[in-house]
Amino acid sequence: MLASLPLEYSKAQEVSAAPVITQTYQIGDDSWANVPLQFNFPFYGQSFNNSWLYSNGAIGFISPNQGGLGGNNLSVREFVSNMGSQFNYTIYPLWTDLLNINGTFQTEGSTDFQRYKWIGISPYADGNRLNTFTVEIKPDGQINTNYSLVLLGGWVWDKIVRFYNER
Numbered sequence: 001m002l003a004s005l006p007l008e009y010s011k012a013q014e015v016s017a018a019p020v021i022t023q024t025y026q027i028g029d030d031s032w033a034n035v036p037l038q039f040n041f042p043f044y045g046q047s048f049n050n051s052w053l054y055s056n057g058a059i060g061f062i063s064p065n066q067g068g069l070g071g072n073n074l075s076v077r078e079f080v081s082n083m084g085s086q087f088n089y090t091i092y093p094l095w096t097d098l099l100n101i102n103g104t105f106q107t108e109g110s111t112d113f114q115r116y117k118w119i120g121i122s123p124y125a126d127g128n129r130l131n132t133f134t135v136e137i138k139p140d141g142q143i144n145t146n147y148s149l150v151l152l153g154g155w156v157w158d159k160i161v162r163f164y165n166e167r
Contacts, residue, residue, distance in 0.1 A: 018110035025105040027055040029124070030097075032064055038111045039139040043089055053105060053116050057094035059135055093135045093145050096152060097124040103132075113138050123152050 018038075025033040032052045040047045041061070048061040103120030114137050120130040129151035136144040 018112050020108055020110045022106065022108045025053065025107070027053070027100060027105050029055060029099050031055050032060070033105065034063075035107050035109070035114065035116070037114050038109055039114075041114070041137055041139065042141040046089065048089070051114070051116075053107060055100060055105065055121075056098050057092065057096055057118060057121075057133075059091040059093070059116055059137075061089040091135060091137075091143060094118070094131065094133050094147070094150065098122065098131065099124045099127075101127045103130065111139075 021038075023035070027033050032054045035051045035053050037049045037051055040049050041051070043061055046061070050061070050063070052060040052064060054060060098118070098121045101122050103118070103122065105121070106117040106119060108115040108117070116135045117132075118134075119132050122131070123129055131150050131152065132148040133150065134146040134148070136146075138144075
């Protein structure tokens with residue numbers, strides 16, 4: 001018999017010796033917020049001290065205004081047909097068409113970690129299906145994820161399946 005996993009992982013309960021800065025963001029549809037890091041994060045041979053929290057379930061380390069994800073580049077169709085460098089240096093914990101109706105985008109960070117939270121965020125076509133997930137990065141390059149609640153629904157999967165069948 002498999003043991004059930006707790007809804008919150010132990011990393012979320014860690015207490016940092018450094019002061020923790022919590023920030024809540026108002027991010028529009030297909031948009032992002034800049035999240036400065038308090039440490040250098042090593043990622044695929046590069047070191048980053050800045051990041052971007054994307055409404056559609058991604059974290060980027062290249063500015064959307066300088067070749068990173070942005071606007072239409074957030075779509076699966078753009079990714080598959082283009083595969084350009086704007087998709088590099090990005091973490092995709094739950095990359096889909098999300099829309100914040102009554103949820104929260106939040107970060108918590110210190111010199112020990114940076115945590116990105118999507119709390120109660122809906123798929124674009126269904127405001128009743130709420131998704132809550134978290135990504136935590138650390139100065140040693142460690143990446144932890146937690147999926148507390150994921151309810152994407154048929155619309156998202158139907159759209160993806162139709163797209164791949166059209167190719």
